[in-house]
Amino acid sequence: MATEFKNVFFPTDFSKNAQIALPIAAEIAWRTDSKLILFHASQSAMDFAPNFEEAKEEAIKKAEADFESLIDDLKKDERFAGLEIVTILQSGHPTVGLMEKSKKYDSGIIVMGTKGATGDRNVIFGSTASSIINRSSIPVLAIPSSSKFDDFNHITFTTDYHEGDLEAMKQTVTFAKLFDSEIKVMHVAEEESLLSDIKFRGFRELVKEDVDYDKISFVIKYDYDFFPVMADYLIDNPETLLIMVRHKKTFWEKLVERDHSKEMAFYSRVPLLVLMGRSVQL
Structure with a gap:
């Protein structure tokens, strides 16, 4: 990892866990003068639904609106007002898409939110975050929803x-x-x-x-x-x-x-x- 890396890669499912982690990703991007890449991949039953195209279009519109809301909230912090943010939206398996796009966009770090301490190992080891940690060739920063961010002092x-x-x-x-x-x-x-x-x-x-x-x-x-x-x-x-x-x-x-x-x-x-x-x- 170096302070000169071009992009901070942030996968999101628009959950509360992701919302908590996003300001930390933005903080790192701001301090390293990097781009912030927001990534969302959807894989659901709609892929096989009879009204597939209609469902897909609706899902895309919702994700785009969610992206816009995230960015608007983030840029309320004046430090992030000038932050360059790129959004990526695609369908398919989130882990596969994330790995491909993080490399394509020359990312220096992946920042992602996690549930944290749940006590259920079966859920834990089947999660996207666990898969990314195990497969990634670049540093991964996992932010539990209950963590206390203190500027990494x-x-x-x-x-x-x-x-x-x-x-x-x-x-x-x-x-x-x-x-x-x-x-x-x-x-x-x-x-x-x-x-x-x-x-x-x-x-x-x-x-x-x-x-x-x-x-x-x-x-x-x-x-x-x-x-x-x-x-x-x-x-x-x-x-x-x-x-x-x-x-x-x-x-x-x-x-x-x-x-x-x-x-x-x-x-x-x-x-x-x-x-x-x-x-x-x-």
Whole structure:
């Protein structure tokens, strides 16, 4: 991610979740002097209805009106009055269309609203947001409807010291500089040991040597299960932006391990920015 990217891509279904996330997408576009791309894809029973053309025309008119309403509300904020906004409306599967259009429009980040903590994993992992996080080749910022946006003053970057995490840390700093954010780098180790201490200190020194930013602190926590540690942390820090790095996993690892980035996108009540690790090939 860089401050020079041309477009901020925002998919919307015109729901309350999307409405809450839209000002954040606009804020990023405004701070990076980027275009804001609003995208809506419809896939419904109307595609197979006897009066297909009539239903399609009605759906298009409604979506266009919804777009106009979103833009009018957004531009009530004088900062966004001059923001360049492009709307894209198409029929078909939302995930497929979103992936195609975000690449076509040279997007640097996808910002989208999510339901947040619902407690229903079956609903969670079948959602469009989960699919985008799993498939996207560019950063995805998921905004839960219950999150508390504070201009991203506080960022938590999680690391397992994978190949590419240092580069992701640099991307995190690029984002943090937009908001003058404080960054906390967190690692969850299975147990306290000399090896875990060496890794922690080593990564800390690499960051200090290679990253030019003075608002970074480091913390290590110990537990065999990453998720409950992070869940407790987020309860105590509800106004943080959580940043995770998605790495490619083998088929076996996908079966026996949780995919933390997808899980956190829905169980957390804070915004989640998922960066692509070096090992992800899409």
